[in-house]
Amino acid sequence: MPIPVSLIGAPTDVGAGARGVSMGPEALRVAGLQPTLEGLGCEVIDRGNLSGPPNPWQPPVDGYRHLDEVVAWNSAVHEAVYGELQQGRLPVxxxxxxxxxxxxxSAVARHCREQGKKLRILWLDAHADFNTSLITPSGNLHGMPVACLCGHGPxxxxxxxxxxxxxxxxxxxxxGIRSVDEGEKRFVHEMGLEVFDMRYIDEMGMRxxxxxxxxMLDERTHLHVSFDVDFLDPEIAPGVGTTVRGGPTYREAQLCMEMIADSGRLASLDVMELNPALDVRNQTAEVAVDLIASLFGKSTLMRR
Known part of the structure; x- marks a missing residue:
């Protein structure tokens, strides 16, 4: 049975500190995401782009930048992702x-509650994204999603x-974490978040x-991967707004994706923060598509 995959574009940078990630969905399409997945046997529908309010580019209010716009975009994303899961499809x-x-x-978690499934989230990122309005240095909501999901936010x-x-x-x-704000470090520790930072990967290896x-994944586990492209070292992925040196190499990232594919549990995926305005000839989008292919089972040899 081919995997039914739905592509959902969300072209906005309302939560970011730099403009340009609103062009990310189109760059991934130009880099051949749909034909790549189809070549791996997936049955792909591109749902096009969601719509939402433009970026007003205003300073923070009460510790949050663009809260109303962020809520509007996330509401649209929630409904779209939840709708695909209801149809038995894998939303990307x-x-x-x-x-x-x-x-x-939040849509994946809602689906899992209704289906009686366990949820495991792999957050591939240079940043912990565990800020709140009280500890954020910027007010940018793209630094707060994990905290919000855990109940700490607006x-x-x-x-x-x-x-x-x-x-x-x-x-x-x-x-892949390697950039955490000072107040955020304490909060991550207090909340008991499980973090495999780059020092851990350096010492213990990606495998x-x-x-x-x-x-401990099993057939009742829904595996969600949230892949921020700044997870990768900027040497191979320059097209992001918040580059942090010392990320996973191309081979380390490939191994990460291949081991996720080997689990057979991938059921939903985010591909975030690709900024074509900062990229070099769409290089980062092409690397991202290559890694997504590995997530869906592309490998060098047939594995027994």
């Missing part, structure tokens, strides 16, 4: 900035999926990291 959200993970993951975002909190911290495994991140 094409961002857009990472604040959209609130809408996407009421309209925290309640988006109809259940507070949408997720528990023990559902999340963060991989051991992924074995732990994927441990």
């Amino acid at each position: 959200l094409l961002g857009g900035d990472h604040c959209l993970g609130i809408g996407s993951i 009421e309209p975002l925290v309640r988006l999926g109809g259940h507070v909190p949408a997720i528990q911290p023990n559902m999340v495994r963060q991989i 051991h990291t992924m074995e732990l991140a994927l441990a």
Whole structure:
């Protein structure tokens, strides 16, 4: 049976600190995402782009930038992702900035509650995204989605999926982290978030990291991957607004994706923060599509 995949574009940068990720969905399409997935045997429908308010580019109010616009976009994302899951399809959200993970993951969590499934979230990112209005240095909501999902954020975002909190911290495994704000470090520690930072990956290797991140998955587990393209080292992925040196190499990232594919549990995906305005000849989009192909089972050899 071919995997039924739905592509959903969310072209907005309302939660980000730099303009340009609103062009991310189109760059992924130009890089051949749909034919690549079809070549791997997926049955792909491109649902086109969601619509929402433009970016007003205003300073923060009460610790949040563009809260109303972020709520509107996440509400649209929530309904779109939830609708695809209801139809038994695998939604692939094409961002857009990472604040959209609130809408996407709250929809996945809602689906899992209704289906009696366990949820595991792999958050592939250079940043923990666990800020709140009290500790954020910028007010940008793309630095807050994990905290919002865990119940720490503005009421309209925290309640988006109809259940507070949408997720528990023990559902999340963060991989590739290497930039965490000072107040955020304490909060991550207090909440018991499981973080495999780059030092851990340097010391233990990507294989051991992924074995732990994927441990205890079973047929009742829905695996959601939220892939921020700044997870990758900027040497191979320059097209992001918040580059942090020292990320996973191309081969480390491939191993990460291949081990997720080997689990057989991938059921929903976000691809976030691709900024074509900062890219070089769409290089980052092409790398991202290549890695997504590995997530869906592309490998060098036939594996027994």
